[in-house]
Amino acid sequence: MMGASNMLELCRIPSNRFLFGTSKLIKGSRQIPNRSFYPIMCLCKEIQTTTAEKIMGASYIPDTKFKKETKLKVNEPVVIEGVGAFQKLPMVMPSVDIIQSAIRKAKKVSATKGIANIAKRERNRGAKQLDALMKELAVPLRLYTESFPNKNHLHPYERSLIELTLGDGNYEEVLSKVNNLRKKVTAVAKEHASVCAKSLTKKEAEERLNEGMKRVEAAYYRESKAVDDLLNIAKTLRAMPVVDLETPTLSLVGAPNVGKSSLVRILSTGKPEICNYPFTTRGILMGHIVVNYQRFQVTDTPGVLTRLDEERNNLEKLTLAVLTHLPTAVIYVHDLTGECGTSVSDQFTTYTEIRGRFSKHLWIDVVSKCDILHESPSAFITEDLTTDDADLARYRIFGPEGAMRVSVMNGHGLDELKEKVHNMLISQSEKIRRQIIDPKCDATPT
Secondary structure (H helix, E strand, O other): OHHHHHHHHHHHOOOOHHHHOOOHHHHOOOOOOOOOOOOHHHHHHHHHHHHHHHHHHOOOOOHHHHHHHHHHHHHOOOOOOOOOHHHHOOOOOOHHHHHHHHHHHHHOOOOOOOOOOHHHHHHHHHHHHHHHHHHHHHHHHHHHHHHOOOHHHOOHHHHHHHHHHHOOOHHHHHHHHHHHHHHHHHHHHHHHHHHHHOOOOHHHHHHHHHHHHHHHHHHHHHOOHHHHHHHHHHHHHHOOOOOOOOOOEEEEEEOOOOOHHHHHHHHOOOOOOOOOOOOOOOOOEEEEEEEOOEEEEEEEOOOOOOOOHHHOOHHHHHHHHHHHHOOEEEEEEEOOOOOOOOOHHHHHHHHHHHHHHOOOOOEEEEEOOHHHHHHOOOOOOOOOOOOOOHHHHHHHHHOOOOOEEOOOOOOOOHHHHHHHHHHHHHHHHHHHHHHHHOOOOOOOOO
16 A cells, blocks of 8 residues: 555656656556656665755755865864874885886886787887876875975974974975976876877887986986985984873973983983083983873973073074973973083073073972082182172072982982972873863963
8 A cells, every 4th residue: 555655656756758758668558647757766866865965964954055064174274283293204215216116117017908009009008108107206296295294284392393403494395396396297207108199100109108218217306306305304303202292291401411311311211312511412302200100201401501592503492492382390400510511600590581481380490410519519610709699699509499409420319309200290280181171271381
């Protein structure tokens, strides 16, 4: 009964007589007069498609509008909020390997089967090989330009790393050169493939194929240095330490050669280079601390000198980038012996500036090398001690107010420092958690 009802409903639907005018079913003796049959399969397909689109849209908005909205969402640029985009960079091959691999694969391409005429078969093979060479070169170059992130979509910390380690503008310039190389190689290969396809004899096709291969190779080598530059950029960026913004981070800051790296070795798993000369730390070095099964990050930063920001070198700017863009707690290390090469008064000036600029950070002041300072505090002082500044006079003797005195050589104060660091990192963890829940709360800017 239900089947008969469905058929009657179907009969009422107008249809195209032209499509089914020659059908034997319609011409049969049981044809219903003055009725047009509609194909059941087409009707089912229409019902299925419409229903699916409306369910996906979760409303009865017209399908065309829904499709437009979906397309806009797909094309929107993805903004990378976290840190770690450099670890997803593709492995860039050396320029020589790319061209040699492309030529080797292109020469293996054979003509289309079934072509009896020798001249036609040869020109078909030549055109296909040039086309294959174009694709083998263009695909990796396109992958590189599309896989390297847009600098504007990176986290501010990573943007700072690009500008300070690669130079402002160098990153985009190299990517642009690689993209231009892809376009030139594609144009030359297409041009010679077209010429080769118009050859009249086998010999002419072979000559045009060889000429085309040489022209494409020459066009590639003319600007292949951009690929090698991109390879070096990828190596540099991939070596950058990944900082988890949700993991509490401890940053050691101070003048060059005051003992920051030695403390990093004591406090964490990090193993930075330790030498008795300034700017031993030539980048951001990472270590970790594990307390009660909770993992914390430790960064060893390059030393900071007393001068204007415009006069600072890139190593100093890396330190300021960490403090500016990452949610870090700070251990500021002071050397009152004068042994580090930076006078105590200069350290005081730099400390006052940095402390005032990043006053919202959790902070511990540490006076290092206290074993030497205790035994002969005046032996290393090389500056005029007469001053009317009471704060500076007190700083020369005791360091900042509340500073801890430690010594890596005899272990003095290290246990107390570790306990204080652990408590500060737990406080930093709670601070980061509050910042995630309420971004407007008073916390270190990220």
